[in-house]
Amino acid sequence: MVTLDETTATEEQYQLATYKKMPVVAERGEGVWIYASDGERYLDLYGGHAVAGTGHCHPHVVKAIREQTEKLLFYSNLVYSETRARAAEKLVSIAPPSLTKAFFCNSGTEANENAMRMARMATGRGQIVTFSGGFHGRTADAISATFLGKYREIGQPNVPGHLRAEFGDIDSVRAVADDSVAAIMLEPIQSMAGVCMAEPSFYRQVRELCDERGIVLIYDEVQTGVGRTGEWFFAGGEPSDRVVPDIITLAKSLGSGIPVGACLVSEKIASHIKENDLGTTFGGGMVAMAAVTATLEAIENDRMLENVRGVESYLRERLREIKQVVNVRGRGFLLGLEFADKAKPIHEGLLERKIITGTSSDPSVLRLLPPLCLKESDVDVFVEALTQALRGE
Ligand SMILES: Cc1ncc(COP(=O)(O)O)c(C=O)c1O
Known part of the structure; x- marks a missing residue:
């Protein structure tokens, strides 16, 4: 198994450093999940810059x-x-x-x-x-x-x-x-x-x-x-x-x-x-x-358009439980969660809990661009992790 450190060092040596990367060595993907080389799996709510619309490896x-x-x-x-x-x-x-x-x-x-x-x-x-x-x-x-x-x-x-x-x-x-x-x-x-x-x-x-x-x-x-x-x-x-x-x-x-x-x-x-x-x-x-x-x-x-509409409503409803989310912008699965404070530490807290999200040029907004096959049960995983990240658990 190639370790995170070896891969990181090799990429940093040979690839121009144009992006701040997450400490994840992506190896395999399935639906809304990315599997890393260390055996961890991540719930992907960012889809590699909104690319994995049908999910990974449909x-x-x-x-x-x-x-x-x-x-x-x-x-x-x-x-x-x-x-x-x-x-x-x-x-x-x-x-x-x-x-x-x-x-x-x-x-x-x-x-x-x-x-x-x-x-x-x-x-x-x-x-x-x-x-x-x-x-x-x-x-x-x-x-x-x-x-x-x-x-x-x-x-x-x-x-x-x-x-x-x-x-x-x-x-x-x-x-x-x-x-x-x-x-x-x-x-x-x-x-x-x-x-x-x-x-x-x-x-x-x-x-x-x-x-x-x-x-x-x-x-x-x-x-x-x-x-x-x-x-x-x-x-x-x-x-x-x-x-x-x-x-x-x-x-x-x-x-x-x-x-x-x-x-x-x-x-x-x-x-x-x-x-x-x-x-x-x-x-x-x-x-x-x-x-x-x-x-x-x-x-x-897979009736993904219907899925997006249904799961968006569910996600918006669940987010109402979280008082730090002051607004949910956007439509469907292009959502911006606006926080009273900076979104970056929340993005990092979620990553520690194995959830990939995105930031934006608005420091208070966390961006979600998940695959169109995201389910309500995945939303539950996200909301649970977000609650913990916000509590700093
Ligand atoms: C709205 C929009 N237009 C254009 C582009 C450029 O696309 P690409 O990176 O495939 O050239 C992007 C990329 O993020 C985008 O978000």
């Missing part, structure tokens, strides 16, 4: 990936593929009806870069409006669109063509969204900012402004998409006043851990995109496509 997804790897690992978009055709058809079939085409890439930041590019191509305009608190990725255009904490600064010199508005404040959007603006892009629930949602009327007002001024509306659903809110997408749902954008971007849980991103695009946007306008070597590769179809099937077969 058998249907693993089988589909395994079968695909035995047939063809990869061929690019220069040929047709039944696996790719099925994935595109399946993804479009669950999308809001006006979004009729999929573009596949490999990550969230790439999906956002391509969405912004499509908006610029479709409108012939240059500027993109994004919001304070939004996170859109770390490549040049996406990080320049990210007005959260230090991120934009990390990407300096930023690329031109970015304007900032305040999330939830339509007047601030009106003030910048003139006829130089190609797109307004928003993270409908700002996750990293501390799980912040706007009023339903805000999404409606942004949609109306876009229609009025010929601006493309992009929802970055890299976190909120693929069932996380208890619906397939935030777009078209109740908290957005049923608003549907012109483009939705996806990644994270779309491939259950196989890297894949996507843009779902309206017919109107698609009509402006010609051969060679966009491209990618790996996007639409067969293993990723097999993972996408199987992920969506697993969510359907």
Whole structure:
């Protein structure tokens, strides 16, 4: 058995130290559980940055990936593929009806870069409006669109063509969204900012402004998409006043851990995109496509959307018992537990009790992004541990 110390030392020696890691050597996963090399198991309420939507190693997804790897690992978009055709058809079939085409890439930041590019191509305009608190990725255009904490600064010199508005404040959007603006892009629930949602009327007002001024509306659903809110997408749902954008971007849980991103695009946007306008070597590769179809099937077969809604209600009810939780933000399984005090020591206390959670850029908010198959009995384990962590037992 390789020990925690040996693995830690080796990673620290050979991998660039870009993340503060938890002292866990992850070896195996099953559903909501991560098994470490020292034999401990952890209840995973973070899903490896919201990736494990179907849970770890869902058998249907693993089988589909395994079968695909035995047939063809990869061929690019220069040929047709039944696996790719099925994935595109399946993804479009669950999308809001006006979004009729999929573009596949490999990550969230790439999906956002391509969405912004499509908006610029479709409108012939240059500027993109994004919001304070939004996170859109770390490549040049996406990080320049990210007005959260230090991120934009990390990407300096930023690329031109970015304007900032305040999330939830339509007047601030009106003030910048003139006829130089190609797109307004928003993270409908700002996750990293501390799980912040706007009023339903805000999404409606942004949609109306876009229609009025010929601006493309992009929802970055890299976190909120693929069932996380208890619906397939935030777009078209109740908290957005049923608003549907012109483009939705996806990644994270779309491939259950196989890297894949996507843009779902309206017919109107698609009509402006010609051969060679966009491209990618790996996007639409067969293993990723097999993972996408199987992920969506697993969510359907196991009725995970219903599960998210039911278990969210149960979790909210149980959290009412804990007076230190002053507010529960978000929707479905993208939840921000707001504490009167700092969340970091609670995150650490939970980890000592073998529960993985996330923090955010709001120091008082603990983030939960569990697999969509989390059960009420798992919630009981969490609430018990949280109670103990808060008592310092
Ligand atoms: C809302 C949102 N958009 C975009 C991204 C970037 O995705 P990726 O890390 O796959 O490039 C993230 C990643 O955390 C995200 O949360």
